[in-house]
Amino acid sequence: MGSDGVKPLVPSLDVGTAPVRRRRKWITYLAIAGPGIIAANAGNDAGGIITYASAGSQYQYRTLFFMVLVTVGLVVVQEMCARLGTYTGKGLAALIREEFSLRLASFALFFLVVANVGLVVSEFAGIGAALQLLGVTRYLSIPIAAMAIWALVMFGSYRYAERLFLVLSLVFLTYPISAFLGHPDWKMVASQTLLPHMIASKDFILLGVALIGTTITPYMQLYVAAAVADKGLGPDEYRFERVDTVGGAIIGDVISWFIIVATGAAIGKSKLALTSARDAAQALRPVAGSSSVDLFAVGLLGASMLAGAVVPLSTAYAVSEALGVERSVSRSFAEAPLFLTLFSGQILIGAVVALVPGNLVNLLISTQELNGIITPIILIFILILANRRSLLGDAANGPVFRVVATASVVGVSAMAAIVIVQTVLGWFGVG
Amino acid sequence: MPQRPRLIANPTRPLRSARRQRRSRLLAVRSVRDSLLSLAGLVGSPVRNQDGDHIGRVTDVVARWGGEEPYPAVTGLVVKIGGRRAFASMDQVASVGRDGVTLGSARFDLMEFARRDGEVLLGQDVLDHQLVDVDGVQVIRPADLYLAMIPGPDGSILRLVGVDVSGQTLLRRLGPKRWRGLPTPERVIDWATIRPFGSEVPSVRLRSSHDELRRLRPGELADLLEDLGRDARQELLASLEPGKAADALEEMDPEELEALLRETPPEDAAALIARMEPDEAVDALRDLEDEARRELLDHMDPAQRERLSDLLDFEQDQAGGFMTTNLVTAPPDQTVAEVRDRLRSQQDHAGDLDGVVVVGGTGELLGDVPLYALAIASEHSRIGSLLPEGDAVSVPAEAGITEVAERLIECRHSSVVVVDENNLPVGRILADDLLDALLPERGRHHFPRFLS
Numbered sequence: 001m002g003s004d005g006v007k008p009l010v011p012s013l014d015v016g017t018a019p020v021r022r023r024r025k026w027i028t029y030l031a032i033a034g035p036g037i038i039a040a041n042a043g044n045d046a047g048g049i050i051t052y053a054s055a056g057s058q059y060q061y062r063t064l065f066f067m068v069l070v071t072v073g074l075v076v077v078q079e080m081c082a083r084l085g086t087y088t089g090k091g092l093a094a095l096i097r098e099e100f101s102l103r104l105a106s107f108a109l110f111f112l113v114v115a116n117v118g119l120v121v122s123e124f125a126g127i128g129a130a131l132q133l134l135g136v137t138r139y140l141s142i143p144i145a146a147m148a149i150w151a152l153v154m155f156g157s158y159r160y161a162e163r164l165f166l167v168l169s170l171v172f173l174t175y176p177i178s179a180f181l182g183h184p185d186w187k188m189v190a191s192q193t194l195l196p197h198m199i200a201s202k203d204f205i206l207l208g209v210a211l212i213g214t215t216i217t218p219y220m221q222l223y224v225a226a227a228v229a230d231k232g233l234g235p236d237e238y239r240f241e242r243v244d245t246v247g248g249a250i251i252g253d254v255i256s257w258f259i260i261v262a263t264g265a266a267i268g269k270s271k272l273a274l275t276s277a278r279d280a281a282q283a284l285r286p287v288a289g290s291s292s293v294d295l296f297a298v299g300l301l302g303a304s305m306l307a308g309a310v311v312p313l314s315t316a317y318a319v320s321e322a323l324g325v326e327r328s329v330s331r332s333f334a335e336a337p338l339f340l341t342l343f344s345g346q347i348l349i350g351a352v353v354a355l356v357p358g359n360l361v362n363l364l365i366s367t368q369e370l371n372g373i374i375t376p377i378i379l380i381f382i383l384i385l386a387n388r389r390s391l392l393g394d395a396a397n398g399p400v401f402r403v404v405a406t407a408s409v410v411g412v413s414a415m416a417a418i419v420i421v422q423t424v425l426g427w428f429g430v431g
Numbered sequence: 432m433p434q435r436p437r438l439i440a441n442p443t444r445p446l447r448s449a450r451r452q453r454r455s456r457l458l459a460v461r462s463v464r465d466s467l468l469s470l471a472g473l474v475g476s477p478v479r480n481q482d483g484d485h486i487g488r489v490t491d492v493v494a495r496w497g498g499e500e501p502y503p504a505v506t507g508l509v510v511k512i513g514g515r516r517a518f519a520s521m522d523q524v525a526s527v528g529r530d531g532v533t534l535g536s537a538r539f540d541l542m543e544f545a546r547r548d549g550e551v552l553l554g555q556d557v558l559d560h561q562l563v564d565v566d567g568v569q570v571i572r573p574a575d576l577y578l579a580m581i582p583g584p585d586g587s588i589l590r591l592v593g594v595d596v597s598g599q600t601l602l603r604r605l606g607p608k609r610w611r612g613l614p615t616p617e618r619v620i621d622w623a624t625i626r627p628f629g630s631e632v633p634s635v636r637l638r639s640s641h642d643e644l645r646r647l648r649p650g651e652l653a654d655l656l657e658d659l660g661r662d663a664r665q666e667l668l669a670s671l672e673p674g675k676a677a678d679a680l681e682e683m684d685p686e687e688l689e690a691l692l693r694e695t696p697p698e699d700a701a702a703l704i705a706r707m708e709p710d711e712a713v714d715a716l717r718d719l720e721d722e723a724r725r726e727l728l729d730h731m732d733p734a735q736r737e738r739l740s741d742l743l744d745f746e747q748d749q750a751g752g753f754m755t756t757n758l759v760t761a762p763p764d765q766t767v768a769e770v771r772d773r774l775r776s777q778q779d780h781a782g783d784l785d786g787v788v789v790v791g792g793t794g795e796l797l798g799d800v801p802l803y804a805l806a807i808a809s810e811h812s813r814i815g816s817l818l819p820e821g822d823a824v825s826v827p828a829e830a831g832i833t834e835v836a837e838r839l840i841e842c843r844h845s846s847v848v849v850v851d852e853n854n855l856p857v858g859r860i861l862a863d864d865l866l867d868a869l870l871p872e873r874g875r876h877h878f879p880r881f882l883s
Binding site: 088089090094097098102103105106229230231232233234323324 | 471559560561570571572573596598601604605660661662686689690691692693694
């Protein structure tokens with residue numbers, strides 16, 4: 001599977017408009033690849049790539065060990081979600097509505113929506129950044145892209161465009177190759193990956209939260225539970241599904257790891273914060289030479305356009321599911337007003353926020369930080385659900401798993417808490 | 432509000448009557464509201480003893496369902512008293528109102544709550560869970576449940592009467608506590624039209640009569656099957672007659688159908704597929720993975736398996752891949768009356784029958800008699816005499832979509848017969864099958880959960 005997370009999304013849209021009787025080989029392939037692998041790779045979207053590139057640029061290889069910890073967290077979380085989907089046959093939003101009080105459920109759902117709107121903003125920022133590299137101003141490219149995505153989805157021809165975006169985003173598969181060709185200091189890479197160490201600086205922790213937010217995304221948790229339930233996978237097939245989920249999480253993170261290594265080797269020596277997508281593109285120079293910027297731009301555009309449609313759809317879907325109203329996009333607005341309002345609203349907000357003057361790379365990273373702060377909230381809900389014997393029976397978390405999962409959630413929450421405290425202290429001029 | 436007539440000479444009278452109507456409507460709403468008790472409000476409300484001392488809080492309401500009663504009776508309350516969850520049966524309860532519950536007997540036995548057969552916890556098992564509204568043909572999630580005292584032979588009994596599905600009610604539950612008990616019956620569905628499929632409650636027998644379900648059209652059932660969660664839809668499927676279930680499956684979105692077949696036990700899934708129209712069954716099988724398909728085929732009887740396997744051998748865009756194998760064939764010397772009798776026995780496949788295929792001694796195709804010709808012919812004439820002039824138009828089973836379309840236009844007919852290499856008729860392609868094959872899928876866009 002590719003480096004680009006957005007791939008998953010592919011089949012999603014396929015559903016509606018497919019000529020039913022046409023043979024769809026590559027989709028069959030993706031279906032076999034499974035929800036787990038697809039979901040985990042969704043972490044490597046526009047926000048992901050920029051955040052990993054930023055880590056490589058500012059700290060070279062020093063965040064690599066952090067990716068190991070994040071991977072453990074990702075595996076644990078995705079496994080719980082896949083288990084919830086398999087054993088209950090329901091999506092995460094529906095489970096939260098059924099199992100928690102309405103107040104808690106709306107609390108969770110609210111943050112889910114906020115996190116996803118943040119992601120949509122980042123996708124549009126990605127589109128703007130990509131087209132800026134190709135010489136188009138974002139004040140032109142973002143509105144056009146927003147209208148294009150909206151129209152493609154509403155009028156049902158998204159499926160074809162989606163394939164194009166998917167192919168474009170395959171560009172990011174070149175990162176591992178680039179990492180090898182870039183001759184990083186492998187000894188240092190290895191020691192930074194294996195030996196834990198923290199840098200007690202504010203920026204480092206903030207970047208850590210962004211890395212968590214872009215890797216363990218609430219959106220992916222929604223996705224994996226829903227996709228598993230939707231495929232009709234039951235407890236009998238859970239053993240295979242677990243391999244898929246755990247394997248997917250690891251593969252997705254290995255690719256993220258390569259992005260950091262490739263960027264670290266290319267521009268990490270200066271230890272400067274990443275400020276432009278043009279700098280991030282330098283990581284592909286070993287593969288693409290002078291056309292690395294164009295290559296990077298094309299990949300970023302594909303990844304952003306793909307996720308720019310799918311993230312709002314998944315949010316609209318989750319909210320509709322939790323409210324128990326028509327969940328499918330029908331042709332007419334009258335039949336699914338909530339769904340379509342949610343979908344259109346997110347695109348609008350995403351595009352407008354991405355148009356606010358300022359540095360797009362910073363905006364991209366900020367949205368991932370936002371995701372990182374919200375992630376622990378959703379994780380706590382997932383952990384409680386997966387602990388419940390009344391819901392999962394014998395498939396509920398066992399004592400050992402419970403300790404590991406709780407530790408992961410506590411770790412992620414602690415990071416987010418530090419960032420929040422620092423930010424609040426910052427408002428008062430302390431710290 | 433009633434529409435006010437325009438351009439009237441004396442505006443006061445209609446205005447006054449409009450006001451009066453509005454007032455009476457408000458009064459009606461208020462009286463309904465006063466007689467309803469909100470479950471969301473009841474849960475968490477105080478429990479008092481006869482002397483008015485506060486002794487605990489309501490945590491849930493127990494109702495019994497099943498049997499023939501359309502409105503489930505409340506059998507008791509789960510009450511939290513000093514950290515313990517106890518059960519108070521309705522005969523220990525003196526009154527249930529918006530301001531709380533008063534117990535009747537001075538002594539109250541603390542009984543642990545243990546679920547009895549057919550009992551549900553309305554708050555835990557029903558509120559916020561998926562239900563099927565048979566009247567509106569939709570899957571709903573109740574925002575609130577309404578209880579009311581219903582007079583009966585044994586005095587008034589508190590019963591579950593309605594389901595509230597409005598968004599306003601959700602907001603009311605999110606708001607301050609004093610709002611929570613106030614019924615807002617704006618969009619309420621009569622409980623009698625609700626079917627609680629997939630309820631997590633063990634051993635709940637559904638109302639035995641499924642008349643309402645029988646009334647639903649296959650397309651409506653398909654919508655319900657698509658929207659329900661896994662356990663619920665399995666239960667709904669099991670409650671349908673096999674023929675009806677198969678009809679509903681034919682109407683389902685292919686992706687949803689694939690998931691449904693995967694989660695259904697193979698022997699049941701095989702039985703359902705066997706009852707579907709052959710072309711739809713083949714479509715459904717084609718969407719499955721090899722292993723799952725083989726498993727389903729293994730569970731069918733040999734004749735059925737062979738028939739479907741033969742069809743599966745064709746590519747999806749070949750004539751054989753989207754034809755129906757439901758054919759009525761007749762030798763040319765059969766009388767119209769005999770043929771009509773045979774057609775009468777094929778009612779189930781009425782949609783696929785567009786003509787009668789006339790075959791020669793070795794079963795070879797002689798021609799296709801349209802139903803119209805058959806309808807106006809006299810009873811005693813031989814069917815062979817009704818054959819259209821000229822050579823019979825047919826397509827080989829390996830033909831592609833374009834060729835089928837050309838032949839269909841050529842024969843000026845709404846369907847065309849498919850033959851094998853020996854000119855034996857094997858199926859029929861109707862114009863709508865061709866449309867299906869040519870057009871992108873119509874109907875609802877599902878953005879289901881993204882993945883096929």
